[in-house]
Amino acid sequence: MLQQTQVATVIPYYEKFLKSFPTVGHLARADLSKVLRAWEGLGYYSRARNLHQTAKIISDDLRGKLPDTLEGLLRLPGIGRYTAGAILSIAFNKEAPILDGNVKRVLSRIFAISGDPREVKTEQRLWEISGSLIPKRRACSFNQALMELGAMVCTPKGPLCLLCPVQDFCRARALGNPEGYPQKARKKMIPHVEAVSAVIRKEGKVLLQRRPPKGLLGGLWEFPNWKLENRKDPRKSLKDHLRKEMKTIAKVGDLVGTFKHTYSHFKLTLHVYGCQTPDDKTHGRWVPVGNLHLFPMSRLHRRIADKIAGEIGR
Numbered sequence: 001m002l003q004q005t006q007v008a009t010v011i012p013y014y015e016k017f018l019k020s021f022p023t024v025g026h027l028a029r030a031d032l033s034k035v036l037r038a039w040e041g042l043g044y045y046s047r048a049r050n051l052h053q054t055a056k057i058i059s060d061d062l063r064g065k066l067p068d069t070l071e072g073l074l075r076l077p078g079i080g081r082y083t084a085g086a087i088l089s090i091a092f093n094k095e096a097p098i099l100d101g102n103v104k105r106v107l108s109r110i111f112a113i114s115g116d117p118r119e120v121k122t123e124q125r126l127w128e129i130s131g132s133l134i135p136k137r138r139a140c141s142f143n144q145a146l147m148e149l150g151a152m153v154c155t156p157k158g159p160l161c162l163l164c165p166v167q168d169f170c171r172a173r174a175l176g177n178p179e180g181y182p183q184k185a186r187k188k189m190i191p192h193v194e195a196v197s198a199v200i201r202k203e204g205k206v207l208l209q210r211r212p213p214k215g216l217l218g219g220l221w222e223f224p225n226w227k228l229e230n231r232k233d234p235r236k237s238l239k240d241h242l243r244k245e246m247k248t249i250a251k252v253g254d255l256v257g258t259f260k261h262t263y264s265h266f267k268l269t270l271h272v273y274g275c276q277t278p279d280d281k282t283h284g285r286w287v288p289v290g291n292l293h294l295f296p297m298s299r300l301h302r303r304i305a306d307k308i309a310g311e312i313g314r
Helices: 007-020 024-029 032-039 046-061 070-074 081-092 101-110 120-133 139-153 234-245 289-294 299-313
Strands: 192-202 205-210 225-227 251-262 267-276 285-288
Touching: 007 032, 024 046, 032 046, 070 081, 081 139, 101 120, 101 139, 120 139, 192 234, 192 299, 205 289, 225 234, 234 251, 234 267, 251 299, 267 299, 285 289, 289 299
Parallel strands: 192 267
Antiparallel strands: 192 205, 192 225, 205 285, 251 267
């Protein structure tokens, strides 16, 4: 959960997750849909799918034991070099280096490494430094302290240098420019995407579709939606998509709402319309409105579902 997500955000999800799946065995036996529902809101859902698959491997193939070697951990889904190092050092107190964003920043400043940490050459140098610093039999405490130093003191902006326990060794501070390290990457333009979505109703139910198991928001449920091309009229575009891609003649009704959401690599504006169809064979799953809360969704489609459920409840 801490991959790509801050501790303060993770804690309530972590506590809720452990109540639902208190052991590796519980997680391994759980349906993926329930795992995704418990993860809902944290984003980067491939982490949940990988965690679920890893639990199965540990439970079925490894007799319920997590590997305590780098090679063994790297064979598990979703575990890369950094996560493996964190597990080995924190759980097993083994002398394994770590290199998350906080540690990259701390080491770049202490050793005045000006290169972009995302470049292979610079990252490899930071890995070597991280590994060389670990004290014998103290990897657990040292690596956690290094991460906390970056999170609480050696912050991206306004680092608290006067409170830093290693200020005397910091070359970036000696040079008078700690915020100049590491090198900041140029911000990329985030594209804006417009799309249309249909809330198709029939006899107290609405139609949901499930996304492919891999890729963006893999395995989550959502209302049928399509990208809006060439600034076409949203209502007409939706009607065309329903006819061509869902093979249904649907009556497109009023606008349910326009919903906006920012993903890691694009911004989305989704125009959502209520629709009616006489077709029982429409591809997807008909779900009673009162049961929408049982299906894992992205934050955006959860907002749509909540609005629909709220309208029914009034």
